[in-house]
Every structure is written in structure tokens, then in C-alpha cells.
Amino acid sequence: MIRETHRWRGISALALVAVGVGVLLRRPGILLGGIVGVAYAAFATQTSAPSLSLEVTRELDPSDPEPGEPVSVTLSIVNEGPLLMDLRVVDGVPEGLEVESGSPRLATALRRGKRAAISYTVTARRGEHTFDPVFVAARNPASSVEREEHLAVDSRLTCVPPLPSMDSFPLRDQSVRRVGRLATGSGGAGVEFYAVREYQRGDALTRIDWGRRAKTGELATIEFHEERAASVVLVLDGRRAAYVGDPEGEPVMERQVEAAGTVANALLADGDQVGIASLGPRWAWLGPGLGRDHRARLRRHLALAEAFAPVPPDERFLPGLALRRLRKHLPGDSQVVFLTPLTDDAGVRFARQLEAQGNRVTVLSPDLTTTETAGRTLAHLERWIRMRQLRERGIRVVDWDPGGPLAVAVERAARGWTR
Amino acid sequence: MTTFDDRPVRLGMALSLGLGLTAALFAGSGTSGGVGVALLGGALLLGGLGLARRSLLTAGGVLLFMAHLFRIWLGGGLTLSLVGATFAVAAWDVGEHAIDLGEYVGRSARSRHAVLAHAAASLAVGLVPVGLGYGVYLLAPGGRPVSALVLLLLAAVLVTLGLRR
Numbered sequence: 296m297i298r299e300t301h302r303w304r305g306i307s308a309l310a311l312v313a314v315g316v317g318v319l320l321r322r323p324g325i326l327l328g329g330i331v332g333v334a335y336a337a338f339a340t341q342t343s344a345p346s347l348s349l350e351v352t353r354e355l356d357p358s359d360p361e362p363g364e365p366v367s368v369t370l371s372i373v374n375e376g377p378l379l380m381d382l383r384v385v386d387g388v389p390e391g392l393e394v395e396s397g398s399p400r401l402a403t404a405l406r407r408g409k410r411a412a413i414s415y416t417v418t419a420r421r422g423e424h425t426f427d428p429v430f431v432a433a434r435n436p437a438s439s440v441e442r443e444e445h446l447a448v449d450s451r452l453t454c455v456p457p458l459p460s461m462d463s464f465p466l467r468d469q470s471v472r473r474v475g476r477l478a479t480g481s482g483g484a485g486v487e488f489y490a491v492r493e494y495q496r497g498d499a500l501t502r503i504d505w506g507r508r509a510k511t512g513e514l515a516t517i518e519f520h521e522e523r524a525a526s527v528v529l530v531l532d533g534r535r536a537a538y539v540g541d542p543e544g545e546p547v548m549e550r551q552v553e554a555a556g557t558v559a560n561a562l563l564a565d566g567d568q569v570g571i572a573s574l575g576p577r578w579a580w581l582g583p584g585l586g587r588d589h590r591a592r593l594r595r596h597l598a599l600a601e602a603f604a605p606v607p608p609d610e611r612f613l614p615g616l617a618l619r620r621l622r623k624h625l626p627g628d629s630q631v632v633f634l635t636p637l638t639d640d641a642g643v644r645f646a647r648q649l650e651a652q653g654n655r656v657t658v659l660s661p662d663l664t665t666t667e668t669a670g671r672t673l674a675h676l677e678r679w680i681r682m683r684q685l686r687e688r689g690i691r692v693v694d695w696d697p698g699g700p701l702a703v704a705v706e707r708a709a710r711g712w713t714r
Numbered sequence: 715m716t717t718f719d720d721r722p723v724r725l726g727m728a729l730s731l732g733l734g735l736t737a738a739l740f741a742g743s744g745t746s747g748g749v750g751v752a753l754l755g756g757a758l759l760l761g762g763l764g765l766a767r768r769s770l771l772t773a774g775g776v777l778l779f780m781a782h783l784f785r786i787w788l789g790g791g792l793t794l795s796l797v798g799a800t801f802a803v804a805a806w807d808v809g810e811h812a813i814d815l816g817e818y819v820g821r822s823a824r825s826r827h828a829v830l831a832h833a834a835a836s837l838a839v840g841l842v843p844v845g846l847g848y849g850v851y852l853l854a855p856g857g858r859p860v861s862a863l864v865l866l867l868l869a870a871v872l873v874t875l876g877l878r879r
Contacts (some may be wrong), residue, residue, distance in 0.1 A: 302814075306803075307777065311775065320787070322786065324786040327792065328779075328782060328783045328786055328795065329783075330843060330868055331796060331799045331840050331843065331844065332779070332803070333805050333868070334840060335839055338839045349800070381828050382828070383815070383818045383828070385818070398823040398824070399822035400818070400819035400822075401819060401823055402815050402821055402824070402825035402827075402829075403825070403827040403828050404817065404830075436806075437835075438811055438832065460763070495772035499808050521789075551854075585781060
């Protein structure tokens with residue numbers, strides 16, 4: 296795009312006035328002064344815009360940082376065309392990334408074949424960030440004409456946080472047909488004592504209660520809690536209502552992602568199958584699985600899926616549709632850990648509906664309420680009531696203050712849990 | 715994107731002020747007639763730069779230029795006034811460029827090369843004709859054929875104008 300700047304508007308008039316006065320008053324000196332003005336006026340009538348022939352490349356170091364890590368960005372501009380006296384460059388820093396040091400802008404003069412560089416650092420944040428086109432503007436020596444262009448220089452900054460670690464996460468009594476570490480409500484092979492029953496032909500000799508045999512002569516078989524693996528789907532509340540801000544100003548989705556990653560890490564380490572899903576206008580689904588490759592996939596999903604982006608959704612949310620979709624994907628024998636701030640009653644309804652259809656639910660709720668003002672105290676109480684409503688239905692609730700470690704909140708909640 | 719400090723770039727401001735102050739000083743030397751106008755021009759230039767207001771800057775440049783024409787009229791030395799007039803226009807040019815660069819790239823960006831290249835071009839445009847004129851004046855035979863010389867210069871500039879278009 297070429298445009299005239301019209302900054303020299305009036306210079307011709309000034310020059311002509313001076314020349315005219317010089318002629319009228321018969322003072323050649325003034326005339327000479329007018330000629331200075333005329334010279335500038337001639338300078339300003341240049342209308343040819345400079346041609347832009349630039350090679351622009353960008354380097355990111357590192358291109359796969361961890362959250363909070365500084366990333367140094369270097370934009371190189373090589374002038375492959377004629378001399379540019381006035382070149383302005385502004386790099387397209389991705390929205391959501393803050394410039395820590397340096398400046399993504401530059402104004403310079405560049406001869407043919409010469410290279411200029413813009414260097415600055417940004418702080419990495421979770422997610423995938425693409426750079427916007429580079430803004431370039433060149434002016435002629437009089438700065439009366441400008442040529443402006445947007446150059447696409449594709450760069451992507453991918454920040455996939457590691458899964459935070461936690462010792463374990465207590466699950467509800469629902470399992471799949473696989474040996475694991477969940478002490479189930481059925482007796483069989485295992486480690487934890489469950490009951491004693493009458494001996495049946497075929498029972499393993501190692502499970503015979505020899506103490507009783509010695510005392511009473513009866514043959515009895517010890518039953519242990521059958522240890523089976525669990526299948527768990529972590530469902531993150533992705534509705535607009537869930538995008539409230541925490542005290543640090545970050546959307547609560549960041550806390551949910553962090554908590555989901557922590558729980559997933561603990562469960563996978565214990566041999567359970569873990570999947571993730573979103574409940575909201577933006578859909579995300581990763582079916583329960585295990586193994587190293589599944590763990591890596593899950594980690595990337597949490598970091599990069601659009602449903603878990605830091606920006607709230609634009610799309611409309613259709614609760615019935617979303618719930619049906621989730622229901623269709625949820626395996627019947629999977630437990631659900633539902634992560635939601637419980638800022639509205641719909642969260643309670645979803646948990647209850649999932650529980651009613653056969654998936655045991657544990658709600659993990661980051662607490663964003665305070666008791667600073669009367670209005671805020673009301674919200675705090677409303678949330679407490681919602682948690683009570685869930686507990687009354689047998690749904691476990693972990694009330695987590697994001698200022699403290701998740702493990703402590705889990706442990707405190709688990710004290711009150713029965714099987 | 716993040717916001718940035720979009721005030722006029724420092725080097726450009728300093729150069730513009732330097733040129734403007736010199737022009738004001740020249741205007742006051744020899745005769746005292748144009749001093750008031752020159753000082754007002756200088757003040758407006760300063761205000762225009764500090765507040766990033768182009769209107770003030772232009773008014774300041776024009777006044778400084780006029781002050782020199784006035785000085786010539788009062789009989790002040792030609793050379794100093796022609797240089798002063800050039801400095802007045804160059805002060806405006808460099809100053810406006812500094813305001814513009816501030817809006818495009820801001821103070822924290824590197825802009826030294828662009829400012830210096832522009833200032834050099836701006837000064838050359840004014841000083842070259844003045845130098846040429848002075849050269850012709852020195853080389854001209856006899857007394858002070860200023861009128862003829864002036865007309866010659868005018869013709870040269872107008873021809874250049876015609877060529878550009």
C-alpha cells in the first residue's frame with residue numbers, strides 16, 4: 296500500500312511568499328532566502344515510493360519452552376533491493392505474550408545487501424502461539440511518500456508444561472476388568488484383607504486360613520480386596536461461566552489444567568487409565584489410556600487443545616448437546632473427575648447427571664471466592680451450598696484453594712470420605 | 715500487542731532542538747530586530763517536540779524562517795541568515811520525523827540510523843543551494859551582481875523542479 300504523507304504541505308506557499316516579498320521589496324537577499332524554501336519544496340515533490348525487497352526470517356530460542364521461561368526472538372531483515380533511507384519494522388508478537396526486554400520495533404536505514412536485526416525476549420505461556428505478520432514501512436528521503444506492507448514470517452512457539460507431580464489421588468469404587476491398585480468392593484486375589492469364607496474346591500492353597508485350620512480344623516479361604524484398575528476421565532469445565540479470574544488475574548482454566556495434569560500424572564503412575572474431556576462449547580476428547588506415549592499425548596492435549604485455551608469461548612453453549620456428546624464418548628465403567636469452579640448451579644446439575652448415568656463423579660473445585668465484600672461473601676456461601684448438594688448425593692468434592700498445594704486439599708477432603 | 719512509549723525519539727528531538735536553537739541564535743546576532751520572533755519560534759518548536767504536537771512544531775519552524783528573512787531585510791549578514799533559514803526548515807523536518815518515528819516504533823526501539831540518515835538529507839537539501847550560491851557569488855567577476863546570481867539560482871531550482879515532475 297502506497298500513500299502520500301502530505302507533511303510538506305505549505306512549504307511551496309512559504310517559499311513563494313518569500314520570493315514574492317523579495318521581488319516586491321527589491322531585496323535580492325530575501326529572494327535568496329525564498330530559494331532555500333523552493334529547494335525544500337522541490338525536495339518534497341518526490342512522489343516515487345521506495346521499492347521493498349526484503350528477506351525476513353525469525354529465530355526463536357528456545358522454540359519449545361516451559362511456562363515462565365524467557366524466549367529470545369531475533370528477527371533478521373536483509374535488504375535485497377536499493378538503498379532504503381527510512382525503514383520501519385514492527386514484529387508481530389503473538390497476542391497473549393508479554394515482551395519482557397528489548398523492543399520488537401526498529402527504524403533504520405539499510406543499504407543493499409545489508410542486514411538489520413530486532414532482538415527481544417518474551418515470557419512463555421502455556422499453549423501454541425503463532426506470530427502475526429511483520430509490519431514494514433519504507434519512506435523516500437523527503438518522507439513524503441510511504442510504502443507499507445505486511446510480511447508473513449511463520450513462527451510458532453509451543454509451550455507444553457510438564458505434568459505436575461502428586462503422590463496419589465483417591466478414587467471412587469468403580470473399576471474396569473484389569474488388575475490394578477484399586478481396592479474394590481469384591482473379594483478375591485489381592486493384598487488388603489476383606490473377609491473369610493468357606494473353602495471351595497479349586498481355591499489357591501496360599502489363600503487358605505491356616506490359623507483357623509489349626510484352631511478349629513475348618514478349611515476356610517481368605518478373601519482380599521480385589522485390586523482392579525480404574526478408568527478415569529478428567530472433565531474440565533470449559534463454559535464461559537467457568538472463565539472467571541483468580542486473584543492473580545489469570546483465568547481459572549489455568550488452575551483447572553494444572554490440577555488435571557497433576558491428577559492425571561498421579562493416576563497414570565498408579566496404573567490407571569486416564570482420559571480428558573471438556574464440558575463446554577469447545578470440544579476436547581482423549582479416551583482413557585495408559586503408557587508413555589499416551590501420557591505424552593495427554594500432556595500435549597492439556598497444553599494445546601483449544602477447549603483449554605486461556606481465552607474464554609465465543610461460541611454458544613448448548614448444555615443438552617454437550618452432555619449428550621460427553622455421554623456418547625464416556626465409557627460406562629469410567630469414573631469422572633469433574634474440574635469446575637462451581638460458580639453456577641449448572642455445574643452441580645452436570646455432576647449429578649453424570650453420576651446418575653453410572654459414572655462415579657469426584658468434583659475438584661478451585662475456590663475463587665473471597666469474603667471481602669458482602670457480594671463476594673454471598674458467592675462464597677452459594678458455592679458452599681453447591682458443594683453440600685453434591686455431597687448429599689454421595690459425590691465427593693475436593694475444595695481446593697489455588698493458593699495452596701493440591702495434595703493438601705485432596706488429603707483434607709479424603710479424610711471425610713467413606714468407600 | 716503491548717503498549718509502548720510513543721513519544722518522539724530522543725536523538726531526533728535533540729537534533730531538532732539543536733538546529734532550532736542555532737537558528738534562533740543566528741537570528742539574534744548582528745541586529746536585534748528579529749530576536750523576538752526567533753525566540754517565539756524557538757519556544758514553539760520546543761513545545762511542539764515536548765508535547766508531540768505537529769501544529770506547534772510547524773508554527774515554530776515558520777517563525778524561525780521568517781525571523782531570518784526579517785534579519786536579511788534589516789541588513790543582517792546574508793550567509794548567516796541563509797544558513798539560519800536552512801536550519802529553521804531542517805529543524806522542523808527532523809522534529810516532525812522524530813514525532814513520526816515515535817508513533818511508529820516508539821522510544822525504546824533503535825532508531826538512530828533512520829534519524830541520522832534523514833537529518834543528513836534534510837540539511838543537504840538546504841545547504842547545497844546556499845553553498846552553490848555562495849560559490850557563484852565568490853566566483854562572479856566584479857562587484858555584487860546579486861540580482862543576476864539570484865535569478866540564475868532560481869532558474870536552476872525551477873529547472874530541477876520541472877525535471878522531477
